[in-house]
Amino acid sequence: MDGLPTMMNLHKRGVNGCELCPCCGKEPESVLHSLVRCEVARRIWDFWVNCPVDFLSNAMDITNVALKICESGITQDLETFLGVAWISSRLQNRLSNLLSSSVSGRGKKRTKPPPRTFKINVDRVTSENGRSSSVGVAIRDSTGMITAAWCKYLQGQYSVTKTEALAVECGVLLARDMELSHIIIESDALAAFQGILAAEIEGNLGHVY
Known part of the structure:
Protein backbone atom coordinates (compact mmCIF):
# COMPACT_ATOMS: atom_id res chain seq x y z
CA MET A 1 0.00 0.00 0.00
CA ASP A 2 2.94 2.35 0.61
CA GLY A 3 3.58 2.14 -3.11
CA LEU A 4 0.46 4.16 -3.93
CA PRO A 5 1.40 7.68 -5.11
CA THR A 6 -0.50 9.56 -2.38
CA MET A 7 0.66 13.04 -1.45
CA MET A 8 2.10 11.77 1.86
CA ASN A 9 4.06 8.99 0.15
CA LEU A 10 5.33 11.39 -2.51
CA HIS A 11 6.34 13.86 0.21
CA LYS A 12 8.32 11.13 2.00
CA ARG A 13 10.18 10.50 -1.25
CA GLY A 14 10.91 14.19 -1.74
CA VAL A 15 8.72 14.49 -4.84
CA ASN A 16 6.57 17.37 -3.54
CA GLY A 17 6.31 19.61 -0.49
CA CYS A 18 2.58 19.41 0.24
CA GLU A 19 0.83 16.48 1.92
CA LEU A 20 -2.76 17.79 1.62
CA CYS A 21 -5.27 15.83 -0.44
CA PRO A 22 -5.57 17.56 -3.83
CA CYS A 23 -9.25 16.55 -4.14
CA CYS A 24 -10.70 17.85 -0.87
CA GLY A 25 -7.81 19.91 0.58
CA LYS A 26 -8.89 19.10 4.15
CA GLU A 27 -6.51 16.39 5.36
CA PRO A 28 -3.11 14.93 4.48
CA GLU A 29 -3.57 12.36 1.73
CA SER A 30 -2.61 9.07 3.34
CA VAL A 31 -3.57 5.76 1.74
CA LEU A 32 -6.56 5.47 4.09
CA HIS A 33 -7.68 9.02 3.33
CA SER A 34 -7.33 8.54 -0.42
CA LEU A 35 -9.22 5.25 -0.59
CA VAL A 36 -11.77 5.68 2.21
CA ARG A 37 -12.04 8.99 4.04
CA CYS A 38 -11.81 11.60 1.28
CA GLU A 39 -15.16 13.16 0.34
CA VAL A 40 -14.74 11.90 -3.22
CA ALA A 41 -14.14 8.33 -1.99
CA ARG A 42 -17.04 8.51 0.48
CA ARG A 43 -19.49 9.34 -2.29
CA ILE A 44 -18.43 6.15 -4.05
CA TRP A 45 -18.59 3.97 -0.92
CA ASP A 46 -22.07 5.25 -0.10
CA PHE A 47 -23.38 3.13 -2.97
CA TRP A 48 -22.31 -0.07 -1.18
CA VAL A 49 -25.57 -0.55 0.72
CA ASN A 50 -24.83 -3.97 2.27
CA CYS A 51 -21.22 -3.36 3.29
CA PRO A 52 -20.43 -5.74 6.21
CA VAL A 53 -18.13 -3.26 7.97
CA ASP A 54 -18.76 0.36 8.96
CA PHE A 55 -15.22 1.39 8.07
CA LEU A 56 -16.20 5.00 7.31
CA SER A 57 -16.80 5.78 10.99
CA ASN A 58 -14.08 3.61 12.55
CA ALA A 59 -10.42 4.54 12.94
CA MET A 60 -8.88 1.61 11.02
CA ASP A 61 -6.03 1.56 8.56
CA ILE A 62 -6.64 0.14 5.11
CA THR A 63 -5.16 -3.29 5.98
CA ASN A 64 -7.40 -3.65 9.02
CA VAL A 65 -10.41 -2.69 6.91
CA ALA A 66 -9.64 -5.56 4.50
CA LEU A 67 -9.10 -8.01 7.38
CA LYS A 68 -12.33 -6.93 9.06
CA ILE A 69 -14.24 -7.51 5.83
CA CYS A 70 -12.72 -11.01 5.61
CA GLU A 71 -13.94 -11.74 9.16
CA SER A 72 -17.41 -10.24 8.83
CA GLY A 73 -18.31 -10.84 5.21
CA ILE A 74 -17.78 -13.28 2.38
CA THR A 75 -15.16 -13.62 -0.35
CA GLN A 76 -17.22 -11.51 -2.75
CA ASP A 77 -17.26 -8.67 -0.20
CA LEU A 78 -13.46 -8.50 -0.18
CA GLU A 79 -13.43 -8.56 -3.98
CA THR A 80 -15.96 -5.73 -4.00
CA PHE A 81 -13.87 -3.71 -1.54
CA LEU A 82 -10.65 -4.10 -3.52
CA GLY A 83 -12.39 -3.39 -6.82
CA VAL A 84 -14.13 -0.24 -5.59
CA ALA A 85 -10.92 0.95 -3.89
CA TRP A 86 -9.11 0.59 -7.23
CA ILE A 87 -11.86 2.49 -9.07
CA SER A 88 -11.84 5.22 -6.41
CA SER A 89 -8.07 5.58 -6.71
CA ARG A 90 -8.23 5.91 -10.51
CA LEU A 91 -10.98 8.51 -10.40
CA GLN A 92 -9.23 10.57 -7.74
CA ASN A 93 -5.95 10.51 -9.64
CA ARG A 94 -7.75 11.75 -12.76
CA LEU A 95 -9.64 14.40 -10.81
CA SER A 96 -6.43 15.45 -9.07
CA ASN A 97 -4.72 15.91 -12.44
CA LEU A 98 -7.68 17.95 -13.66
CA LEU A 99 -7.68 20.20 -10.58
CA SER A 100 -3.94 20.72 -10.36
CA SER A 101 -3.30 21.24 -14.06
CA SER A 102 -2.60 24.89 -14.83
CA VAL A 103 -1.80 24.31 -18.49
CA SER A 104 -4.12 23.01 -21.18
CA GLY A 105 -3.24 20.35 -23.71
CA ARG A 106 -2.00 23.03 -26.12
CA GLY A 107 0.38 24.55 -23.61
CA LYS A 108 -1.65 27.69 -22.92
CA LYS A 109 -2.37 28.87 -19.39
CA ARG A 110 -5.99 28.69 -18.39
CA THR A 111 -7.47 32.16 -18.06
CA LYS A 112 -9.82 33.25 -15.32
CA PRO A 113 -13.45 33.83 -16.29
CA PRO A 114 -14.91 37.36 -16.23
CA PRO A 115 -16.48 38.74 -13.02
CA ARG A 116 -19.65 36.93 -11.85
CA THR A 117 -18.91 34.13 -14.32
Missing part, protein backbone atom coordinates in the same frame (compact mmCIF):
# COMPACT_ATOMS: atom_id res chain seq x y z
CA PHE A 118 -17.84 30.55 -13.63
CA LYS A 119 -15.63 28.39 -15.81
CA ILE A 120 -16.29 24.66 -16.10
CA ASN A 121 -13.23 22.56 -16.96
CA VAL A 122 -14.01 19.00 -18.05
CA ASP A 123 -11.89 15.97 -18.85
CA ARG A 124 -12.40 12.27 -19.54
CA VAL A 125 -10.76 8.86 -19.30
CA THR A 126 -11.52 6.22 -21.90
CA SER A 127 -9.70 3.29 -23.43
CA GLU A 128 -9.90 0.78 -26.26
CA ASN A 129 -9.64 -2.38 -24.13
CA GLY A 130 -13.26 -2.53 -22.98
CA ARG A 131 -12.85 -0.78 -19.64
CA SER A 132 -15.56 1.64 -18.61
CA SER A 133 -15.00 5.35 -19.23
CA SER A 134 -15.04 8.06 -16.55
CA VAL A 135 -15.34 11.85 -16.47
CA GLY A 136 -14.18 14.69 -14.23
CA VAL A 137 -15.44 18.24 -13.72
CA ALA A 138 -13.99 21.27 -11.95
CA ILE A 139 -15.76 24.64 -11.61
CA ARG A 140 -13.74 27.82 -10.97
CA ASP A 141 -14.95 31.28 -10.03
CA SER A 142 -13.69 34.59 -11.42
CA THR A 143 -10.71 34.54 -9.03
CA GLY A 144 -9.60 31.18 -10.35
CA MET A 145 -10.55 29.35 -7.15
CA ILE A 146 -12.23 25.94 -7.42
CA THR A 147 -15.76 26.09 -6.03
CA ALA A 148 -16.92 22.58 -6.93
CA ALA A 149 -15.62 19.34 -8.41
CA TRP A 150 -17.16 16.06 -9.47
CA CYS A 151 -16.04 12.77 -10.96
CA LYS A 152 -18.21 9.97 -12.33
CA TYR A 153 -17.52 6.38 -13.34
CA LEU A 154 -19.64 5.61 -16.40
CA GLN A 155 -21.45 2.33 -16.90
CA GLY A 156 -19.86 1.46 -20.21
CA GLN A 157 -16.99 2.20 -22.58
CA TYR A 158 -17.43 5.16 -24.96
CA SER A 159 -15.39 6.88 -27.63
CA VAL A 160 -13.29 9.93 -26.75
CA THR A 161 -15.81 12.27 -28.37
CA LYS A 162 -18.83 10.79 -26.62
CA THR A 163 -17.04 10.62 -23.25
CA GLU A 164 -16.04 14.28 -23.53
CA ALA A 165 -19.65 15.20 -24.37
CA LEU A 166 -20.83 13.30 -21.31
CA ALA A 167 -18.24 15.19 -19.24
CA VAL A 168 -19.71 18.45 -20.54
CA GLU A 169 -23.19 17.21 -19.63
CA CYS A 170 -22.03 16.44 -16.07
CA GLY A 171 -20.52 19.92 -15.82
CA VAL A 172 -23.72 21.57 -17.03
CA LEU A 173 -25.84 19.54 -14.60
CA LEU A 174 -23.53 20.43 -11.71
CA ALA A 175 -23.74 24.12 -12.65
CA ARG A 176 -27.52 23.85 -12.80
CA ASP A 177 -27.65 22.29 -9.34
CA MET A 178 -25.49 25.16 -8.06
CA GLU A 179 -27.84 27.63 -9.80
CA LEU A 180 -25.04 29.21 -11.83
CA SER A 181 -26.45 31.38 -14.60
CA HIS A 182 -23.23 32.62 -16.26
CA ILE A 183 -20.82 29.84 -17.24
CA ILE A 184 -18.02 29.13 -19.68
CA ILE A 185 -17.18 25.53 -20.63
CA GLU A 186 -13.54 24.72 -21.39
CA SER A 187 -12.55 21.49 -23.13
CA ASP A 188 -9.76 20.19 -25.36
CA ALA A 189 -12.04 18.09 -27.59
CA LEU A 190 -13.22 20.19 -30.55
CA ALA A 191 -15.13 17.30 -32.16
CA ALA A 192 -17.24 16.87 -29.02
CA PHE A 193 -18.25 20.53 -29.02
CA GLN A 194 -19.03 20.46 -32.72
CA GLY A 195 -21.35 17.52 -32.09
CA ILE A 196 -23.01 19.29 -29.17
CA LEU A 197 -23.50 22.56 -31.04
CA ALA A 198 -24.91 20.72 -34.05
CA ALA A 199 -27.87 19.81 -31.78
CA GLU A 200 -28.91 16.95 -34.01
CA ILE A 201 -32.02 15.36 -32.54
CA GLU A 202 -31.12 11.94 -33.92
CA GLY A 203 -27.46 12.18 -32.95
CA ASN A 204 -25.66 10.92 -29.87
CA LEU A 205 -24.47 14.32 -28.65
CA GLY A 206 -27.16 16.81 -29.61
CA HIS A 207 -29.17 16.19 -26.43
CA VAL A 208 -26.47 17.98 -24.41
CA TYR A 209 -27.15 21.18 -26.35
Whole structure:
Protein backbone atom coordinates (compact mmCIF):
# COMPACT_ATOMS: atom_id res chain seq x y z
CA MET A 1 0.00 0.00 0.00
CA ASP A 2 2.94 2.35 0.61
CA GLY A 3 3.58 2.14 -3.11
CA LEU A 4 0.46 4.16 -3.93
CA PRO A 5 1.40 7.68 -5.11
CA THR A 6 -0.50 9.56 -2.38
CA MET A 7 0.66 13.04 -1.45
CA MET A 8 2.10 11.77 1.86
CA ASN A 9 4.06 8.99 0.15
CA LEU A 10 5.33 11.39 -2.51
CA HIS A 11 6.34 13.86 0.21
CA LYS A 12 8.32 11.13 2.00
CA ARG A 13 10.18 10.50 -1.25
CA GLY A 14 10.91 14.19 -1.74
CA VAL A 15 8.72 14.49 -4.84
CA ASN A 16 6.57 17.37 -3.54
CA GLY A 17 6.31 19.61 -0.49
CA CYS A 18 2.58 19.41 0.24
CA GLU A 19 0.83 16.48 1.92
CA LEU A 20 -2.76 17.79 1.62
CA CYS A 21 -5.27 15.83 -0.44
CA PRO A 22 -5.57 17.56 -3.83
CA CYS A 23 -9.25 16.55 -4.14
CA CYS A 24 -10.70 17.85 -0.87
CA GLY A 25 -7.81 19.91 0.58
CA LYS A 26 -8.89 19.10 4.15
CA GLU A 27 -6.51 16.39 5.36
CA PRO A 28 -3.11 14.93 4.48
CA GLU A 29 -3.57 12.36 1.73
CA SER A 30 -2.61 9.07 3.34
CA VAL A 31 -3.57 5.76 1.74
CA LEU A 32 -6.56 5.47 4.09
CA HIS A 33 -7.68 9.02 3.33
CA SER A 34 -7.33 8.54 -0.42
CA LEU A 35 -9.22 5.25 -0.59
CA VAL A 36 -11.77 5.68 2.21
CA ARG A 37 -12.04 8.99 4.04
CA CYS A 38 -11.81 11.60 1.28
CA GLU A 39 -15.16 13.16 0.34
CA VAL A 40 -14.74 11.90 -3.22
CA ALA A 41 -14.14 8.33 -1.99
CA ARG A 42 -17.04 8.51 0.48
CA ARG A 43 -19.49 9.34 -2.29
CA ILE A 44 -18.43 6.15 -4.05
CA TRP A 45 -18.59 3.97 -0.92
CA ASP A 46 -22.07 5.25 -0.10
CA PHE A 47 -23.38 3.13 -2.97
CA TRP A 48 -22.31 -0.07 -1.18
CA VAL A 49 -25.57 -0.55 0.72
CA ASN A 50 -24.83 -3.97 2.27
CA CYS A 51 -21.22 -3.36 3.29
CA PRO A 52 -20.43 -5.74 6.21
CA VAL A 53 -18.13 -3.26 7.97
CA ASP A 54 -18.76 0.36 8.96
CA PHE A 55 -15.22 1.39 8.07
CA LEU A 56 -16.20 5.00 7.31
CA SER A 57 -16.80 5.78 10.99
CA ASN A 58 -14.08 3.61 12.55
CA ALA A 59 -10.42 4.54 12.94
CA MET A 60 -8.88 1.61 11.02
CA ASP A 61 -6.03 1.56 8.56
CA ILE A 62 -6.64 0.14 5.11
CA THR A 63 -5.16 -3.29 5.98
CA ASN A 64 -7.40 -3.65 9.02
CA VAL A 65 -10.41 -2.69 6.91
CA ALA A 66 -9.64 -5.56 4.50
CA LEU A 67 -9.10 -8.01 7.38
CA LYS A 68 -12.33 -6.93 9.06
CA ILE A 69 -14.24 -7.51 5.83
CA CYS A 70 -12.72 -11.01 5.61
CA GLU A 71 -13.94 -11.74 9.16
CA SER A 72 -17.41 -10.24 8.83
CA GLY A 73 -18.31 -10.84 5.21
CA ILE A 74 -17.78 -13.28 2.38
CA THR A 75 -15.16 -13.62 -0.35
CA GLN A 76 -17.22 -11.51 -2.75
CA ASP A 77 -17.26 -8.67 -0.20
CA LEU A 78 -13.46 -8.50 -0.18
CA GLU A 79 -13.43 -8.56 -3.98
CA THR A 80 -15.96 -5.73 -4.00
CA PHE A 81 -13.87 -3.71 -1.54
CA LEU A 82 -10.65 -4.10 -3.52
CA GLY A 83 -12.39 -3.39 -6.82
CA VAL A 84 -14.13 -0.24 -5.59
CA ALA A 85 -10.92 0.95 -3.89
CA TRP A 86 -9.11 0.59 -7.23
CA ILE A 87 -11.86 2.49 -9.07
CA SER A 88 -11.84 5.22 -6.41
CA SER A 89 -8.07 5.58 -6.71
CA ARG A 90 -8.23 5.91 -10.51
CA LEU A 91 -10.98 8.51 -10.40
CA GLN A 92 -9.23 10.57 -7.74
CA ASN A 93 -5.95 10.51 -9.64
CA ARG A 94 -7.75 11.75 -12.76
CA LEU A 95 -9.64 14.40 -10.81
CA SER A 96 -6.43 15.45 -9.07
CA ASN A 97 -4.72 15.91 -12.44
CA LEU A 98 -7.68 17.95 -13.66
CA LEU A 99 -7.68 20.20 -10.58
CA SER A 100 -3.94 20.72 -10.36
CA SER A 101 -3.30 21.24 -14.06
CA SER A 102 -2.60 24.89 -14.83
CA VAL A 103 -1.80 24.31 -18.49
CA SER A 104 -4.12 23.01 -21.18
CA GLY A 105 -3.24 20.35 -23.71
CA ARG A 106 -2.00 23.03 -26.12
CA GLY A 107 0.38 24.55 -23.61
CA LYS A 108 -1.65 27.69 -22.92
CA LYS A 109 -2.37 28.87 -19.39
CA ARG A 110 -5.99 28.69 -18.39
CA THR A 111 -7.47 32.16 -18.06
CA LYS A 112 -9.82 33.25 -15.32
CA PRO A 113 -13.45 33.83 -16.29
CA PRO A 114 -14.91 37.36 -16.23
CA PRO A 115 -16.48 38.74 -13.02
CA ARG A 116 -19.65 36.93 -11.85
CA THR A 117 -18.91 34.13 -14.32
CA PHE A 118 -17.84 30.55 -13.63
CA LYS A 119 -15.63 28.39 -15.81
CA ILE A 120 -16.29 24.66 -16.10
CA ASN A 121 -13.23 22.56 -16.96
CA VAL A 122 -14.01 19.00 -18.05
CA ASP A 123 -11.89 15.97 -18.85
CA ARG A 124 -12.40 12.27 -19.54
CA VAL A 125 -10.76 8.86 -19.30
CA THR A 126 -11.52 6.22 -21.90
CA SER A 127 -9.70 3.29 -23.43
CA GLU A 128 -9.90 0.78 -26.26
CA ASN A 129 -9.64 -2.38 -24.13
CA GLY A 130 -13.26 -2.53 -22.98
CA ARG A 131 -12.85 -0.78 -19.64
CA SER A 132 -15.56 1.64 -18.61
CA SER A 133 -15.00 5.35 -19.23
CA SER A 134 -15.04 8.06 -16.55
CA VAL A 135 -15.34 11.85 -16.47
CA GLY A 136 -14.18 14.69 -14.23
CA VAL A 137 -15.44 18.24 -13.72
CA ALA A 138 -13.99 21.27 -11.95
CA ILE A 139 -15.76 24.64 -11.61
CA ARG A 140 -13.74 27.82 -10.97
CA ASP A 141 -14.95 31.28 -10.03
CA SER A 142 -13.69 34.59 -11.42
CA THR A 143 -10.71 34.54 -9.03
CA GLY A 144 -9.60 31.18 -10.35
CA MET A 145 -10.55 29.35 -7.15
CA ILE A 146 -12.23 25.94 -7.42
CA THR A 147 -15.76 26.09 -6.03
CA ALA A 148 -16.92 22.58 -6.93
CA ALA A 149 -15.62 19.34 -8.41
CA TRP A 150 -17.16 16.06 -9.47
CA CYS A 151 -16.04 12.77 -10.96
CA LYS A 152 -18.21 9.97 -12.33
CA TYR A 153 -17.52 6.38 -13.34
CA LEU A 154 -19.64 5.61 -16.40
CA GLN A 155 -21.45 2.33 -16.90
CA GLY A 156 -19.86 1.46 -20.21
CA GLN A 157 -16.99 2.20 -22.58
CA TYR A 158 -17.43 5.16 -24.96
CA SER A 159 -15.39 6.88 -27.63
CA VAL A 160 -13.29 9.93 -26.75
CA THR A 161 -15.81 12.27 -28.37
CA LYS A 162 -18.83 10.79 -26.62
CA THR A 163 -17.04 10.62 -23.25
CA GLU A 164 -16.04 14.28 -23.53
CA ALA A 165 -19.65 15.20 -24.37
CA LEU A 166 -20.83 13.30 -21.31
CA ALA A 167 -18.24 15.19 -19.24
CA VAL A 168 -19.71 18.45 -20.54
CA GLU A 169 -23.19 17.21 -19.63
CA CYS A 170 -22.03 16.44 -16.07
CA GLY A 171 -20.52 19.92 -15.82
CA VAL A 172 -23.72 21.57 -17.03
CA LEU A 173 -25.84 19.54 -14.60
CA LEU A 174 -23.53 20.43 -11.71
CA ALA A 175 -23.74 24.12 -12.65
CA ARG A 176 -27.52 23.85 -12.80
CA ASP A 177 -27.65 22.29 -9.34
CA MET A 178 -25.49 25.16 -8.06
CA GLU A 179 -27.84 27.63 -9.80
CA LEU A 180 -25.04 29.21 -11.83
CA SER A 181 -26.45 31.38 -14.60
CA HIS A 182 -23.23 32.62 -16.26
CA ILE A 183 -20.82 29.84 -17.24
CA ILE A 184 -18.02 29.13 -19.68
CA ILE A 185 -17.18 25.53 -20.63
CA GLU A 186 -13.54 24.72 -21.39
CA SER A 187 -12.55 21.49 -23.13
CA ASP A 188 -9.76 20.19 -25.36
CA ALA A 189 -12.04 18.09 -27.59
CA LEU A 190 -13.22 20.19 -30.55
CA ALA A 191 -15.13 17.30 -32.16
CA ALA A 192 -17.24 16.87 -29.02
CA PHE A 193 -18.25 20.53 -29.02
CA GLN A 194 -19.03 20.46 -32.72
CA GLY A 195 -21.35 17.52 -32.09
CA ILE A 196 -23.01 19.29 -29.17
CA LEU A 197 -23.50 22.56 -31.04
CA ALA A 198 -24.91 20.72 -34.05
CA ALA A 199 -27.87 19.81 -31.78
CA GLU A 200 -28.91 16.95 -34.01
CA ILE A 201 -32.02 15.36 -32.54
CA GLU A 202 -31.12 11.94 -33.92
CA GLY A 203 -27.46 12.18 -32.95
CA ASN A 204 -25.66 10.92 -29.87
CA LEU A 205 -24.47 14.32 -28.65
CA GLY A 206 -27.16 16.81 -29.61
CA HIS A 207 -29.17 16.19 -26.43
CA VAL A 208 -26.47 17.98 -24.41
CA TYR A 209 -27.15 21.18 -26.35
